[in-house]
Each structure stands twice: as structure tokens, then as C-alpha cells.
Amino acid sequence: MAERGQGEGGSVRFEAPDDIEAINRLYHERRWSDGLPIVPPTVERVARMLARTRRTQDETVAHLAPGFGAATVERIAINAVMAGCAPEHLPVVIAAVDAAAAPEFNLQGIQATTNPVAVWIIVNGPVARRLGINGSFNCLGQGTPANAAIGRALRLVLQNVGGALPGEMDRATHGQPGKYTFCCAENEEANPWEPLHVERGLRREDSTVTVVGAEGTMNMNTHTKDAAELLRVIAETMQHPPSNEYCYGSEPWLILSPEHAEILRAGGLTKSEVKRQLWDLSRMPAGRMTERDLLRVKASRTAELGEIRADTLLTIAHRPEDIRVIVTGGPGTHSVYVPCFGNTRAVTREIADAG
């Protein structure tokens, strides 16, 4: 395969066979794909993608652990094309890359760990509606091009620029389906409280991405209409002894369905009061953990909690406000608990060039 020069953002151009199956075999053999077919990132497609940002293509947005490759705008655009993004998705992907590289996100740990952690992207603000990013029916499932492509683009950047290839620098024991794509919008219209980005200091009219190191999703189906009962069963779901959250004191996430959020609002609860009650209700006796895991808890939380014995009640997070709550999804009596990787904190970035 003959090389045909270089792009301005550090890419290598080569002449590929004019055959979609042959191109996909090539991308598979070179481990540039996530296993699914890609859209060939031709010079023309990448140029159309790059036209959607005012950034120059050689600008480095971040260096991404664990390989510390330079995530230039051009390289991000190439992976966005491969993932099936439309050009207007590019600013969202760039902002997500920037957020994932923030030190507090701990990308080194997230990319290289044996934990199944995936990077979940939450989109807030007007850009979500404009790009058709789903925050309603099946927003974490299949069927919405923007959700599918934006999440997949970030994964391809993390793998191809960050160097986290499965079995090599990505040491995940199992991984999870969310490592293909994991992206949704918050359902701000159905949120009885302030949306996530406003809670995190931005204006309602700003467009943002928030990245979360998410271990997975645990569905909670309850038909209760009682706020106190609802909080009790959510807190009981959050309690799980083999947990990084109780081990380190972490940042667990809760996706409330609009119906469950409305029950809590009608019960007179603010979002901060929901967090405070969940923090109290989810305290777990340290003795529920295995002896070896309890040693890890003692090593990481004794300074915070004092002497830790079997009857010590461990909190899931250092502070109630570290429990994160968003409202998204369609009608239904389901909410979702999203346990977090542990040594990570979510990061929010405003989307430049959101349009």
C-alpha cells in the first residue's frame, strides 16, 4: 500500500483499494477499527468534516494517555469520519476529547485498567436538539445516528490516538458494550430541576459535553409513586460490596426517568435534597465487603473516615453533592444506576463552534 504524503495534523495519507470490503479488512488488520465497518476517511470526507470547525487542523487538543498520542483536530476528524459522524458532530467530539484529557478524569487509569469502565458522554444545551442527540426513548440504546456516531468517534480516538488497544494497553478484563458507543443528551424539558450543565456552572443556553467514567448501567424498575420508597430502593441498588465507589469514595451517577424525577419533585424534593438523602440511605456496613477488599478500603479511606471496622457505615461518596443526578429517557417506570470507575471525576466542557 503506497503512502501519498501527510496531512497537516500528523496523519499519513495512503492509497487504498477502491473497495469497501478491502478497506475494512485493511483497517481491521491494522487495528484501526473497533470491529465494526468504518466509513473510509478519504481526504475529501475529512476536509468536509474539518470545514465544520474554526480550529486549525494541526492544533493539538490534547495528548491522550496511555500512549500520549497527539489528538490533533485533523486526527479527531479522521476518527469522526470513520465513526459515521456528520460534520456538525465534530465540535461535540472535539469537546469530548478535551474533557477526557483533563487530569481529574484520570484517562490513564480509565484506558489502561482491568475495570470495564467506558467513557459516557452527556450532552446538554441547545446543541443536543439541533443535532438530534437523543435524550428520550432508548437514548442509551440503538437507533439515533448522533448518539451512535459521537460516542463511537470518541472511542476510536481513545483507541487510535490514545493507543488503548484491547489486550495491549487497554487491559480490560471484559470491557462492556458501552465501549463501542455511550452517548446521550439530558432530557432538559422533562427535568424538574436545573439541568446538569447549569448545576456545573454554565448557562442554560450554553452547549456542553460531560464525560463520565462509567462502569455500566443497572436498571431499576419500580412502579412506586412514593418519593421516600423510590429513594430507598435506589439507595439499596447503589449498595454493592465489590464496588470501587465504597472503596475510594467516588462519584456515582443516577439517571432518573422523567416519571421518577416527577415523583421526587412532587414529594417536595430538590435535586440537592435527593442527593443528600441518597448519600444517607446508601451507607453500607464495611463488613459487607470481603476481608481483602476491606483492607483496600482502610488504605484509601481511613484518613477520611477514621478507624474503619466491620460495623463502620461507609458512604458511597465523600460528600452528598458528589452523587450526580440527571434526568433523561422516555416514558416508563425505569431509572438507571451508573456506577463509576472510582478514581475519576466527571469533566464538563463547553462546545466551541457549537453553532
Place this chain on the structure above:
Amino acid sequence: MEIAKRGRAAVTICSTAFSTLGRAQAAALGNPELPIAVIPHPFGTRTRDEVRDLARQCVADVVTLITEKTRGE
């Protein structure tokens, strides 16, 4: 890596589960020759005596690696 960058002899210790990561990351950060002492994974199922034996072997490996590295320079 940071210590090695400052011109000091340095050895990284990791388990077999992370040795691929260690070598790949050392190469990515521009130091493919970084010596790595590798301990068999996992530790959790081993007895205290077995862990002691592993530790002794690891110390010997570190001494060997750092001596070789120093001689080579």
C-alpha cells in the same frame, strides 16, 4: 519514567497482567529500553510465604536490571 528522564537509573515494577501495557507505554513515551521487573499475576490467591518469595525474586530482578543498565551506560 520521570526519574529515568532525569538521568537516574530507574526500574519499573509491574505484574505480568500489565507488562504489555508497561512496555508499550514506555515505548510511547520515548524510553523503550526502560527496565521492567515483572511479577507473576495474580497475587490475591497466593499465600504469605509465596508472596515473600515473589518479593525476594523481584528484589533480585531489580538489582540485576539496574546493574545491567548502569553498566551499559
